[in-house]
């Protein structure tokens with residue numbers, strides 16, 4: 001399965017989505033971003049269908065965060081277009097931002113607010129009525145097992161608690177599409193299971209989740225659609241089974257796609273053998 005396969009599938013998915021009526025969740029065309037001489041995202045085209053649980057996977061430095069930042073309107077591309085639900089991210093930002101929830105990498109939160117206050121503030125910024133914000137905030141805190149920390153300042157939250165309160169803030173306005181950059185990083189297995197349950201419930205209503213991750217087992221168990229990125233390009237994308245192909249696991253398919261399956265450590269590091277000293 002090569003890059004071209006991914007492109008063909010993308011075009012196919014776009015046509016399917018258009019024929020069926022509703023626009024795709026995300027349509028990316030010719031997206032580029034350079035930082036100095038470093039090309040982070042190299043002219044990608046990608047169509048992600050609505051109503052799916054979608055994983056964006058790739059090795060460190062592949063360009064996942066840069067792509068998600070441009071797709072969600074946090075970073076201006078050098079070139080290219082992004083549409084969310086048929087709306088251009090840069091020309092129609094209000095329509096786009098009302099439809100999406102975002103949990104970015106290295107999320108900045110208002111540290112001196114308590115968790116409950118943070119949600120109240122986020123809800124009012126989103127234009128929700130106060131009693132609706134109260135109801136939703138209480139339910140989200142409860143489901144995410146944060147009720148006991150509702151009055152604790154965010155600065156005192158652990159990494160996992162920060163991810164969960166960030167997720168609650170991203171879900172508060174009931175977006176159509178949720179973007180999550182490494183939502184499970186630094187999260188313990190119990191909290192991961194809680195987050196997973198919330199996301200599964202959210203997608204079962206027809207909403208779309210798009211998240212980046214390095215953890216292939218997680219992506220394989222959660223996602224029904226996958227895009228594989230490496231060196232700023234999309235190497236493959238489509239339904240999970242198609243991207244996995246004949247490989248025994250997504251991990252194996254991924255290593256083949258990013259060209260890392262035969263990168264053994266044995267040719268180098270011949271000095272490393274502390275145990276045999």
Ligand SMILES: Nc1ncnc2c1ncn2[C@@H]1O[C@H](COP(=O)(O)OP(=O)(O)OP(=O)(O)O)[C@@H](O)[C@H]1O
Nearest residue numbers: 035038039040058059060061062063064065066067
């Ligand atoms: N603000 C920046 N300034 C300079 N270079 C950057 C910046 N942001 C990203 N890059 C570079 O762009 C490339 C893509 O980075 P990006 O963070 O998008 O990758 P990633 O796939 O999210 O990686 P990881 O999985 O390690 O988080 C890398 O080479 C990175 O060093």
